[in-house]
Amino acid sequence: MKTVTSVILSVAVACGAWTGRAMAAEAEVKKEPGPEVSITPVTTFVNVEGNTSKFREDQWMKQGWTGGIESFKLNQQFGKDGQFNVEGRGIYNQREYDIRMEVVKPDFGFVRAGFSQYPKYFDNIGGYYAPFSRATGPGGVPSSANTSFMLLDAPEMEIGKIFFEAGLTLPNLPKFTIGYEHQFKDGTKDLLEWGSVTGTIPAGSGFPTGDVTKKIFPAFKDIDEKVDIFKFAVEHDIGPINLGDEFYYERYSNRAFRTDDSGYFIADGTQKIVNVKEEFSHDLFSNAFHMDHHVTDKVYWSAGHLFTEMNGDSDFNIVTIPSPVGLGAGAVDDRFWTIPNINLKQDSQVGNFNVMVGPFADLTAYIGFQGEGTTTDGASFGNYRTTGTALDNRKTISSLTRKSTEETAGLRYVKIPYTTLFAEGKWIQQTYGQDVNQLAFDIPANSQAWGIDTDVTKHDYTAGFATSPWSRVNVTGQYRRYRTDNSFNTRFNTSTDYSSFIRNQEFDTDEISAKLTYRFSSRLSATLKYQLASTEINTTTGNVPGAPPPSSFVRSADYYANIYSASTTWAPLDRFYTTGMICFQDTKTTAFDNGVNSIIEYQGNVYSVIGTAGYAIDNKTDLAADYTFSQTDNFIDNGSGARPGTDYGLPLLVSNELHGLTARLTRRITENVAVALRYGFYKYNEANTGGVNNYTAHLASVSCTIRF
Numbered sequence: 270m271k272t273v274t275s276v277i278l279s280v281a282v283a284c285g286a287w288t289g290r291a292m293a294a295e296a297e298v299k300k301e302p303g304p305e306v307s308i309t310p311v312t313t314f315v316n317v318e319g320n321t322s323k324f325r326e327d328q329w330m331k332q333g334w335t336g337g338i339e340s341f342k343l344n345q346q347f348g349k350d351g352q353f354n355v356e357g358r359g360i361y362n363q364r365e366y367d368i369r370m371e372v373v374k375p376d377f378g379f380v381r382a383g384f385s386q387y388p389k390y391f392d393n394i395g396g397y398y399a400p401f402s403r404a405t406g407p408g409g410v411p412s413s414a415n416t417s418f419m420l421l422d423a424p425e426m427e428i429g430k431i432f433f434e435a436g437l438t439l440p441n442l443p444k445f446t447i448g449y450e451h452q453f454k455d456g457t458k459d460l461l462e463w464g465s466v467t468g469t470i471p472a473g474s475g476f477p478t479g480d481v482t483k484k485i486f487p488a489f490k491d492i493d494e495k496v497d498i499f500k501f502a503v504e505h506d507i508g509p510i511n512l513g514d515e516f517y518y519e520r521y522s523n524r525a526f527r528t529d530d531s532g533y534f535i536a537d538g539t540q541k542i543v544n545v546k547e548e549f550s551h552d553l554f555s556n557a558f559h560m561d562h563h564v565t566d567k568v569y570w571s572a573g574h575l576f577t578e579m580n581g582d583s584d585f586n587i588v589t590i591p592s593p594v595g596l597g598a599g600a601v602d603d604r605f606w607t608i609p610n611i612n613l614k615q616d617s618q619v620g621n622f623n624v625m626v627g628p629f630a631d632l633t634a635y636i637g638f639q640g641e642g643t644t645t646d647g648a649s650f651g652n653y654r655t656t657g658t659a660l661d662n663r664k665t666i667s668s669l670t671r672k673s674t675e676e677t678a679g680l681r682y683v684k685i686p687y688t689t690l691f692a693e694g695k696w697i698q699q700t701y702g703q704d705v706n707q708l709a710f711d712i713p714a715n716s717q718a719w720g721i722d723t724d725v726t727k728h729d730y731t732a733g734f735a736t737s738p739w740s741r742v743n744v745t746g747q748y749r750r751y752r753t754d755n756s757f758n759t760r761f762n763t764s765t766d767y768s769s770f771i772r773n774q775e776f777d778t779d780e781i782s783a784k785l786t787y788r789f790s791s792r793l794s795a796t797l798k799y800q801l802a803s804t805e806i807n808t809t810t811g812n813v814p815g816a817p818p819p820s821s822f823v824r825s826a827d828y829y830a831n832i833y834s835a836s837t838t839w840a841p842l843d844r845f846y847t848t849g850m851i852c853f854q855d856t857k858t859t860a861f862d863n864g865v866n867s868i869i870e871y872q873g874n875v876y877s878v879i880g881t882a883g884y885a886i887d888n889k890t891d892l893a894a895d896y897t898f899s900q901t902d903n904f905i906d907n908g909s910g911a912r913p914g915t916d917y918g919l920p921l922l923v924s925n926e927l928h929g930l931t932a933r934l935t936r937r938i939t940e941n942v943a944v945a946l947r948y949g950f951y952k953y954n955e956a957n958t959g960g961v962n963n964y965t966a967h968l969a970s971v972s973c974t975i976r977f
Contacts, residue, residue, distance in 0.1 A: 304345040304977075311339035311360075311972035319953075319964030322423035325390035327927070328951060328966070330363070337361040339972055350375055357383075364388050364427065378437040386429030391459040393420040396485030397958040401468045401535065417961045418466065418533065420487050426456030434500075443505035452496040460488040464531035464543075482532075490527035496520070510562045519553040521581075529587070542590040543604070551581030551613070568626050575619040583611045585651070608651025617643040623677075631684035637677040645669040653715070662710045670702040688736040697727035719762040728752045743786040751778040773809040774825075778802070792840045800832040823861060830856045844885040852877040856903075873903020873922060889937040897929040904957040925955040931968075941976040 317324045317332040325331050337360040345353040357368030369383035395418045430453070436446035464486035470479065497520040504513040525547045532541040554577070561571035589603040619641045627633030646668050653661045679693035701723040709715035733747030753776040781801040788794040806825040836850040858871040878898040885891050904924035930950045937943045949968030954960075 302346055304343055306344075306977040307340070307342045307974060308338060309340040309972050309974040310337070311970060312336040313968065313970040315949075315966060315968045317964055317966040320392070320394065320962050321964065322390065322393045323953065323962045324951065324964045324966050325423070325425075326392045327953065328929075329390065330968075331388075331390070332966070333362070335360055335363045337363075340974075348374065366429075375438065376440055378435065378439070381434045382432065384429070384431045386427060389426045389428055389456075389458075391424040391426075391457075392962070393423040393459065393487060393489075394418070394961060395463050395487030396483070397961060398466070398483045398485055399959065400470050400481070401466065401483075417958065418486050420459070420489055422457070424457035424459050424489050426454055426458055426492065428454050443503050446500070446502040448498075448500040450496075450498040450500075452494075452498070454492055454494040457489050457491050460490055460527065460529075462529060463488055464528065464533070466533045466535065468535040486531055486533050488528050488531065490525060492523065492525050494521075494523040496522075509564075510560060512560050513558070515557045517553075517555045517557070520550075521553070522548075522550040524548050544588050544590070546586040547583060549581065549583040551579055553577065553579040567629065568624075570622070570624045572622045573620070575617070577615075577617040577619075579613070579615045581613040583613075584609045585611065603655060605654045606651060608649055608653075610651070611647070611649040613645070613647045615643065615645045617641065627681075628683070631682060633681040635677075635679050637675075639673075639675040639677075641671070641673040641675075643671040645671075660711045661715060663707055663715065664710070665705065665707045667705045668703070671699065673697065673699040685736075687738060688734060690734050692732040693730070695727070695729040697725070697729075699723075699725040699727075701725070717763045720760040721762075722758040722760060724756040724758075726754045741788045744784070746783045747781070749778075749780040751780070752776065770811045771808060772811050775807045776804060777807075778804045793838070795837040796835065798832075798834045800830075802828070802830045802832075804828040825861055827859045828857070830854060845883070847880070847882040849880045850878070869905055871903065871905075871922065873901060875903075876900040891935045892933070893935075894930070894932045898927070900926045922957075923955060924957050925953065925962075928952045943974045945972045945974070946970070947972075 313335045315330060315332045315335075321332050338358055339360070341355070341357050341359075343353075343355040347353060351374040352371070354371045354373075355369070357366070359366045359368075365387045367383070367385040367387075369381070369385075371379065371381045373379045397417045430450060432448065432450040434446065434448035436444065438444050463484045465482050465484055466486050467480055467482045470481050499518045500516065502513065502515040504511070506512070525545075527545050527547075529543045529545045531543050534540070555575065557573065557575045559571065559573040561569070563569050585606065585608040587604050587606040589605060619639065621637065621639040623635065623637035625633065625635035647666070649665045651663065653663055655661070674697070676696045677693070680691065682690040701721075703723070704718075704720045706718040707716060729749070729751045731747065731749045733745065735743070735745045737743045755774040755776075757771055757773065779802070782799065784796065784798040786794065786796045805827055808823045808825045810821055810823065832852065832854045834850065834852040836848070838846070838848045840846040852875075854875040854877075856871070856873060856875070860870075876899065878896070880896045881894070883891065883893040901922070902924050903922040905922060928951065931947060932949075933945060933947045935943055935945045947968070947970040949966075949970075951964070951966040951968075953962070953964050955962040
């Protein structure tokens with residue numbers, strides 16, 4: 270924090286010195302206007318009953334007392350058109366800080382700098398499986414513990430950046446900009462890659478009996494990420510042509526630690542832990558050049574080129590603290606891997622050219638072309654030892670080549686009165702060539718290699734209209750057709766594992782949207798909107814190992830969604846206004862799984878409501894309120910005996926309700942002083958997790974804005 274403070278003070282001194290020089294240069298101005306200053310101290314108290322970590326994750330605030338400066342602004346004019354601006358906020362005990370400073374003189378240059386930091390909170394509770402409440406604890410005694418598992422500490426992460434930017438904007442000369450930015454993330458986040466929990470389900474419960482394992486044990490990841498960015502840009506007009514070039518350098522590093530695929534055994538409370546340590550770093554250089562020209566008021570073209578080079582390295586270490594005897598000790602998935610040397614190099618070239626002509630006879634047309642070539646090479650060496658094996662050193666070399674072309678064409682027609690018609694098409698062609706060769710020195714049977722070529726074609730068509738046949742009515746409509754076709758050619762593969770037998774995949778998406786806006790009067794307007802989206806996924810396979818020939822065509826999945834929404838704005842009185850929006854989404858997803866009971870059809874509804882209202886009680890007092898509501902009802906208990914067979918999955922999705930209400934009363938004491946009182950109410954209920962994620966929260970806040 271001392272380093273951050275030093276940087277902020279240095280930036281402030283630099284900005285002050287720059288301001289002083291600029292003001293001295295304008296000494297002929299006899300009197301400068303005084304600065305405009307406003308500051309808003311705030312104190313907030315939040316009380317939470319229930320799952321506090323879930324509340325913090327949802328609402329981005331913590332429980333208890335917080336306070337500080339909600340807003341601070343300083344504006345100082347100097348000279349004829351110079352501006353010195355400072356604004357920010359700082360909330361103590363929330364660790365939320367933001368300060369930005371700017372000095373601008375339009376015909377000379379600018380300096381901008383700032384620092385920001387905020388916390389991101391995560392829930393520390395894993396998944397939920399109701400039958401485990403019937404499981405037995407140590408010694409065969411029924412367990413009274415909650416059927417969800419909790420990390421000892423609620424994960425949270427600090428995210429922030431420091432930036433500095435300066436530029437020269439002298440008339441008729443090239444414009445230069447230099448900049449530096451430091452970004453950071455430090456802390457812990459939760460993972461959805463949950464570990465295993467094994468419990469014994471008694472007979473006669475209506476559930477699968479015996480030892481059952483479910484992936485519900487919470488996992489976390491420690492992150493220490495830093496990014497340093499240096500930028501330089503120049504822009505200049507040579508005659509009617511605008512030219513620009515931007516150089517970008519990025520130094521990235523990340524040290525991470527996580528628990529992965531851990532296991533907990535309810536019978537005796539023992540635990541298997543898998544620890545993973547990773548370090549990443551890379552240097553990235555890029556240069557972007559662009560140029561554009563308005564040939565006439567009806568002809569415009571632009572072109573650009575991007576070059577990127579990245580060199581990265583990392584190391585990877587995984588250690589398994591073995592399971593206790595009798596509960597999976599010595600299992601083949603107990604890994605002890607050490608891969609200290611992983612290298613990556615990537616080069617990319619991208620070029621584009623675009624032309625727009627019109628309007629001619631109320632018709633405007635445009636076309637564009639973009640080409641890309643990217644090569645990626647990687648190499649690693651490490652030991653992949655598992656339980657019960659000796660050394661297993663392997664060397665892996667991989668390469669990936671990507672070539673892509675993209676064409677775009679579009680039309681816009683405005684001949685019809687009060688109506689606009691538009692259409693656009695995009696065509697993308699991509700080829701990938703991937704080769705991987707892994708050589709095992711100690712256990713030759715672990716050597717493997719494969720080479721796969723992939724051809725990808727994408728077609729994206731959009732057409733629509735916007736019309737206002739009457740002054741009170743506005744109607745828009747749009748249709749989009751999107752298709753992706755992936756063709757795979759496995760040139761060689763020493764393994765028959767997934768996905769070498771896949772030959773082709775097709776993704777077909779259709780989207781329709783329509784919107785009607787009607788203005789009943791100057792005080793009342795309403796909008797209705799409908800959206801339809803559907804996607805079909807089809808897969809063609811070759812001869813699948815263990816299955817009879819010939820190759821087969823599989824309808825892999827279908828997705829459908831209908832979204833209905835309505836909104837209104839109403840101001841019945843000069844002092845009163847209200848807005849409202851309601852949205853209903855009906856979604857269905859089907860995966861064709863050959864009758865596997867653990868994969869089921871998803872079908873559910875999502876309801877959302879947003880409302881605001883404001884009332885001016887008198888010339889000095891205002892009252893405002895906001896309300897939000899959302900509800901889902903798509904929970905499916907796939908873990909019970911309701912489905913035949915024994916391959917049960919986890920209960921899927923959620924059934925929940927979230928309410929949020931805030932009210933704010935503002936009173937202007939004097940022309941320069943205003944006091945605000947705020948109250949907030951938040952309530953969340955999740956029926957499918959036995960109440961473990963439920964919470965109710967109340968917020969009370971008081972602030973005072975003072976202007977000088």
